[in-house]
Amino acid sequence: MSALPTNPDSFDDKPPPALGNIAALAAKIGVEAAGPAAADVDRNARFPVEAIDALRRERMLSVLVPQSLGGAGASIVEVAAAVEALGQHCASTAMVYAMHQIQVHCAVRHGDSAALQSYLRELTAGELLLASATTEIGIGGDVRSSGCALEVSGDRFHLEKQAPVISYGAYSDGILATARANAASPANDQVLALCRRGNTTLAEISGWDTLGFRGTCSLGYALAADGPADEVLTDPFADIAARTMLPTSHIVWSSVWLGIATAAVGSARQYIRATARKTPGSPPPGAVRLAELVTTLHEFRALVHGAARRYEERADDAAELNGMGFAIAMNSLKLSSSAFVIDIVTRAMSVIGISAYREDSPYSMSRLLRDAHGAPLMINNDRIAGHNAQMLLVHKGE
Amino acid sequence: MTDTIRQIISDEGRLAADISTLDDDANLYDAGLTSHASVNLMLALEDSFDIEFPDEMLRKQTFESVAAIRAALEELTAASLSQR
Secondary structure: OOOOOOOOOOOOOOOOOOOOOOOHHHHHHHHHHHHHHHHHHHHOOOOOOOHHHHHHHOOOOOOOHHHOOOOOOOOHHHHHHHHHHHHOHHHHHHHHHHHHHHHHHHHHHHOOOOOHHHHHHHHHHHHHOOOEOOEOOOOEEOOOOOOEEEEEOEEEEEEEEEEEEOOOOOOOEEEEEEEEEEOOOOOOOOOEEEEHHHHHEEEEEEOOOOOOOOHHHHEEEEEEEEHHHHHEEEHHHHHHHHHHHOOOOHHHHHHHHHHHHHHHHHHHHHHHHHHHEEEEEEEOHHHHHHHHHHHHHHHHHHHHHHHHHHHHHOOOHHHHHOOOHHHHHHHHHHHHHHHHHHHHHHHHHHHOOOHHHOOOOOOHHHHHHHHHHHOOOOOOHHHHHHHHHHHHHHHOOO | OOHHHHHHHHOOOOOOOOOHHHOOOOOOOOOOOHHHHHHHHHHHHHHOOOOOOOOOOOOOHHHHOOOHHHHHHHHHHHHHHHHH
């Protein structure tokens, strides 16, 4: 796949993280590994290798895998909390972790074959990092359409795909790629195929030099992969998307953005406290704005945590998850969250003032502001609002 | 340290009584320390001693007397020294 060595380590001599401790572990990794490297990751648009290594060592990559396969058996609520904790220190790290968990969740919930169960054990033992190739050149951003198709001969598949972005593709141990089920399938009859590192080549077709989320290294690649046909996920991608990929994506992305917003408000709080200490008795001019900002942060937090709980409560109710009401709610979560994060970071900057506008200040809002502006663009909000608009023409529920 | 604490209470505490008439164990709330004034007192102590009170110390008891404040500050300055 690339010149990078395959991940040779085995981690299964260490037990998986205890349930209830996952967000705390993520917070610790955020303080010790992700945060200290965040500025360098951003400046050089480089992969947050030290944070991902730390997550591996703590066995945090496999937490969604059931205990019966060696994982922690964590819920999406716990994973979202871990993503939020990382997001307070390095949004690129949090986003890589979030995107990886989306893929793992798909494999866990839709990989019912012996081969895929065996792969999940392997993923858990080696703390493998999973990436995704869902968009395709010539298709636009619609993940529910593919141009490329699996070629299956005997018990093997072959896939070639022009992917405009594969986030951290060069650093991943495997990629889940969408494709038409076979050459005769229409564009929306898709499957999700596991492309393992050793069986996949990636030829770079575009770079990744962006305003924010620079450490996700979301380059474009021509992907060519071979694999055993029983490592194609067992459910059709339509079901995987509705029941798992869409809700998980919107929940964990929103958790990244909530982490960014929390960091921005934290910075504003620190600034106001430091100012207040100089003049006890007369609160600094930004103090009331800060109080209003904290109110908005609490709204944002309640929205994201509520959505994660809603999904967890209905995770096994296929009919509910396939329904329009659920899809509309998850799309709305994305639309609201991406607006909240920009609003909150922008207001935090005005609470702090010029020190936040500076690049060379401990209160600089530069990275957070640039990261926040990615939120409405990754799967463009206009596209999502368009989907909701269409569904609302017929949907009668709340 | 005690003199500095007493000076800050005198500046920020808005007590009904003069702090010099109170001994180290006297209850400052009984002497008229309001919750509003106690916030200013905390800010001034943080600034003067270059420390931050963690949330778990933000309880009424921490600031109820000169002695209680001194105990809290000693704990925080010891912690920050051991980190160096």
